[in-house]
Amino acid sequence: MRTGLALFLVTTVAVTTVPATAHAARPSAQIPSYIDRLTSTRYDGQRDDLLTGGLGFAGLRATTPPPYADPDHPTAAELRRRALWASAGLSAGDGGGLGRLYGANIDRGRPVPGDGKVAGVEYRATADGTGFVVQIPDAFDRARPCVVAAPATGLAGVYSMTGSAGAWALHRRCAVAYTDKGMGPAFEDLHSGTVMAYDGTTGPRASIGDRAAFDAGLSEEERARFDAARxxxxxSKTAHGGANPQAGWGRDVLRSVELALALLNRDRRAGAPPGGYTPATTTVIATGVSNGGGAAIAAGEEDHGGLLDAVVASEPQLNLAPLRGVRVLEGDRRIRSAGLPLLQYGALASLLQPCAALTEPTAPGYAALDTDAARHRCTALVGDDPRLITRRAAARAGAAGLPRLAQEALVRAGFQPQSAYLQVAHYDPQTPASYAMSFARASVTDSLCGYGWARTDGVGRPAPYTAAELAGAFVTSAGRAPAPGVLIAENSPGGPVADTRSRGADGRHDYNLRGERCVLRLAFPRPDAPPAERAWARRVTAGLDATRRTGDLHGTPTLVVQGRDDTRVPVNHSSRPYLGLNSRTGHGEMRYVEITHAHHSDSTQPGWDTRYVPLGHYYQQALDLMWDRLRHGAALPPSQVVHTTPRGGIPGRAPALTLADVPPMTTTPTAVNRIAVSDGTVRVPAVSAVPTPLPTVSTGSTGSTGSTGSTVKDSLRGAG
Structure with missing residues (x-):
C-alpha cells in the first residue's frame, strides 16, 4: 500500500464504553457504548489542520482542487483535504459575498487574521453505520466550553459543514461534532465489487471488510448474478441501506454531542470547569442546513435530557406531523397545500417541472431541456388528477397554455408563485425516488419503480466506472451513485438507459413518466392499486411516519432562516407550518426569519447572480444572534421578513453584493414585516410589503457593527 509524507500522528483510541443514559449531569470520560470504532489524528496547525487541511485560506480560494498524487488511489488524508477545500466554497469567487462578507475566512464581519489554520485533535468514529467526526482545537476555551453539533447538509459527507458551521465554531474556540446522519457518499459498485471505507478510501469489498461504510448485502454469487442481468x-447507502436513516437524524446529532463531551473529559486539562464537561457546564448548539437543518431540529425535539442549549437551522428539510388545523397565510392568501413531506411535494414537482419549465426560456438549465419531451410531458399531465392539469382547464388553455397550467399546479402544491424561474434547475426525480427506496428499506435488487443507478456511456447506456471515478467518490458524490453516475430507467423500451433519455411505450422521449408516476403513487397511496404496489406503499408510509416532526422543541431557543423563493424545500412545507406546530406546544422560544430573493442555493451562476442573494449570509447572522442570546442574554429577533435587494445587472456580470443589499435582521421589525403566529395560525407578510429602513440588532458586548451598521459578525456559506 502506498503511503504519503507523515504530516500528523494517527492513533487508534482504546474504546472503553459506558451505556448511554439521559445526559447525566456527572462528567464521564467513558466512550458511549454505541461507538464501535474510534481513531484520533493530531494536526499541528502548520502542515495540516482542522479547518483548511493545511491549505490555508489562500489554498481554499484556489480554483482547482488540491491534487492527488495518484488519482486512482488517493490517500485518506488527500480525500479529507479535498473535502475541506470543497466545503469552504471559496473558489467560487467573492462577487456574491462569499469570502468577503461571509465565509470560512470571515469573523465578526472582518477577515480572520492569519492563514486560518487551526491546530488540534480530530477524532473519527462510527456507530451503527453512521459516521462521526469530533474536532477539538488546541485553543479550545476550557473555562467557558462550547460544542457545536453540525450534521451534514443534504446527502453529503461528514465534512460538508466544516467550511460553514465548523469554521464559525472554531473561530469561537468551540469543539465541533459532525455526523453524516447515516447517509453520505457510501456505495458499492456491483460490477467491480468496490466499496468505500469510513475514511473515504475505496477498494474491493473483501479487502475493506468491516471498515466498509456500506455494502449491498449480497453474497458474491448474488452480486455476480445481478451484475450479469443488469x-x-x-x-448506495441512502437508497439501499435498509436502515431508513432519516428516522435517526435526531439521535445521531445527540450522539455526536455525547461523544464530544466524553472526549473532552478524557483530555481534561487545567482551566476546565470544576464539574467537568457536562450539559450544565458546556454551551451546546445544534445547527445545520437543509437536511442538516432538519436533523438539528430533530435533535431539539428528541432532546429529553437537556443536552442542547439552542438550535439554529437554515432551510430545514422537515417531514411534519399532520397539521390538524395549523394554517399558513401569506398576506390574504391562504396556503391550501402546506406541510407536505418532501417525498410528496417532490414527486409532484418531478412530474410537473419539465412542462412548467417551458414558461421560463431564459432560466438557467433551460438549454439542457428537451423541449419536445417537455411538451409531451405537458400533454401527459392532462387527466383526472386535480393535482396536475384537469381536462377542463386544458381545454380552456389549449396546448400553448399547458406550461402555465403546470406552473399553477406547482403553486397549488405549495410552491411559491415566483418559483417558475427556478423550476427547470430543480428538476430532480432521483430525490423522491431514492427517498421512497429509503423509507421502504428496499434492496438494490428490488429496483423499486424500475429505477437503478449507473455510470453511462455517450448514448446513455450503463457503462463501467473508471478507477479514478470510484476512488474520488468521497468528495465528488453526495449520497447516491458516484459521479458521473445517473438515475437509470430500467424499463425503458429498447433497454435500460439514463432516466433523462427514457422513452415511453409510444417510443417518444418522455423523461421516464412511467417511473415518476410510480413514485407518486407510493407517495400518495391508492386503495385500488395492485396488491404488490399497496404493500410497497405501506412500507413507504411506515418509513416516512418514523421521520415526522411535531414542533415540540421543549422550550429550547431556536432560530430558523429560510429563503422565500426556496424551490428545493418550499417554505410552505417546512419552516412556515413548523412555526405553527411549535406555537401550539404552549412553550418555547422559536423565531423564524424569511429572506426575500433567496432560495436553496447560494450559487452565483449566470441568471441567479442577478436575481438572488445568499442565504448563507443570514445563516451566519443567525448563529451570531443565538451566540449573543446564550452568552450575553440578548433577545432573539422576532419572527420577520427581511427584504433584500438583488444585485441586478447582466447575467454572469452582476455587480458585487454589498451590505446594503442584505439588511440585517432587526429586533424591532415594522408591523408590515412581522411574521405573526398564534394558536397554529401563521401570518406571513406578502411579497408586496414595502421594505423600510431597519435598525440594527444589538450584538451585546462582543463586537461593534462598524460604520456600515451591519450586525453580521461571522458569515458562513449555507450549503444547498
Whole structure:
C-alpha cells in the first residue's frame, strides 16, 4: 500500500464504553457504548489542520482542487483535504459575498487574521453505520466550553459543514461534532465489487471488510448474478441501506454531542470547569442546513435530557406531523397545500417541472431541456388528477397554455408563485425516488419503480466506472451513485438507459413518466392499486411516519432562516407550518426569519447572480444572534421578513453584493414585516410589503457593527 509524507500522528483510541443514559449531569470520560470504532489524528496547525487541511485560506480560494498524487488511489488524508477545500466554497469567487462578507475566512464581519489554520485533535468514529467526526482545537476555551453539533447538509459527507458551521465554531474556540446522519457518499459498485471505507478510501469489498461504510448485502454469487442481468449498477447507502436513516437524524446529532463531551473529559486539562464537561457546564448548539437543518431540529425535539442549549437551522428539510388545523397565510392568501413531506411535494414537482419549465426560456438549465419531451410531458399531465392539469382547464388553455397550467399546479402544491424561474434547475426525480427506496428499506435488487443507478456511456447506456471515478467518490458524490453516475430507467423500451433519455411505450422521449408516476403513487397511496404496489406503499408510509416532526422543541431557543423563493424545500412545507406546530406546544422560544430573493442555493451562476442573494449570509447572522442570546442574554429577533435587494445587472456580470443589499435582521421589525403566529395560525407578510429602513440588532458586548451598521459578525456559506 502506498503511503504519503507523515504530516500528523494517527492513533487508534482504546474504546472503553459506558451505556448511554439521559445526559447525566456527572462528567464521564467513558466512550458511549454505541461507538464501535474510534481513531484520533493530531494536526499541528502548520502542515495540516482542522479547518483548511493545511491549505490555508489562500489554498481554499484556489480554483482547482488540491491534487492527488495518484488519482486512482488517493490517500485518506488527500480525500479529507479535498473535502475541506470543497466545503469552504471559496473558489467560487467573492462577487456574491462569499469570502468577503461571509465565509470560512470571515469573523465578526472582518477577515480572520492569519492563514486560518487551526491546530488540534480530530477524532473519527462510527456507530451503527453512521459516521462521526469530533474536532477539538488546541485553543479550545476550557473555562467557558462550547460544542457545536453540525450534521451534514443534504446527502453529503461528514465534512460538508466544516467550511460553514465548523469554521464559525472554531473561530469561537468551540469543539465541533459532525455526523453524516447515516447517509453520505457510501456505495458499492456491483460490477467491480468496490466499496468505500469510513475514511473515504475505496477498494474491493473483501479487502475493506468491516471498515466498509456500506455494502449491498449480497453474497458474491448474488452480486455476480445481478451484475450479469443488469451490469454496471451501483447500490448506495441512502437508497439501499435498509436502515431508513432519516428516522435517526435526531439521535445521531445527540450522539455526536455525547461523544464530544466524553472526549473532552478524557483530555481534561487545567482551566476546565470544576464539574467537568457536562450539559450544565458546556454551551451546546445544534445547527445545520437543509437536511442538516432538519436533523438539528430533530435533535431539539428528541432532546429529553437537556443536552442542547439552542438550535439554529437554515432551510430545514422537515417531514411534519399532520397539521390538524395549523394554517399558513401569506398576506390574504391562504396556503391550501402546506406541510407536505418532501417525498410528496417532490414527486409532484418531478412530474410537473419539465412542462412548467417551458414558461421560463431564459432560466438557467433551460438549454439542457428537451423541449419536445417537455411538451409531451405537458400533454401527459392532462387527466383526472386535480393535482396536475384537469381536462377542463386544458381545454380552456389549449396546448400553448399547458406550461402555465403546470406552473399553477406547482403553486397549488405549495410552491411559491415566483418559483417558475427556478423550476427547470430543480428538476430532480432521483430525490423522491431514492427517498421512497429509503423509507421502504428496499434492496438494490428490488429496483423499486424500475429505477437503478449507473455510470453511462455517450448514448446513455450503463457503462463501467473508471478507477479514478470510484476512488474520488468521497468528495465528488453526495449520497447516491458516484459521479458521473445517473438515475437509470430500467424499463425503458429498447433497454435500460439514463432516466433523462427514457422513452415511453409510444417510443417518444418522455423523461421516464412511467417511473415518476410510480413514485407518486407510493407517495400518495391508492386503495385500488395492485396488491404488490399497496404493500410497497405501506412500507413507504411506515418509513416516512418514523421521520415526522411535531414542533415540540421543549422550550429550547431556536432560530430558523429560510429563503422565500426556496424551490428545493418550499417554505410552505417546512419552516412556515413548523412555526405553527411549535406555537401550539404552549412553550418555547422559536423565531423564524424569511429572506426575500433567496432560495436553496447560494450559487452565483449566470441568471441567479442577478436575481438572488445568499442565504448563507443570514445563516451566519443567525448563529451570531443565538451566540449573543446564550452568552450575553440578548433577545432573539422576532419572527420577520427581511427584504433584500438583488444585485441586478447582466447575467454572469452582476455587480458585487454589498451590505446594503442584505439588511440585517432587526429586533424591532415594522408591523408590515412581522411574521405573526398564534394558536397554529401563521401570518406571513406578502411579497408586496414595502421594505423600510431597519435598525440594527444589538450584538451585546462582543463586537461593534462598524460604520456600515451591519450586525453580521461571522458569515458562513449555507450549503444547498
Amino acid at each position: 451490469p454496471y449498477r451501483v447500490a
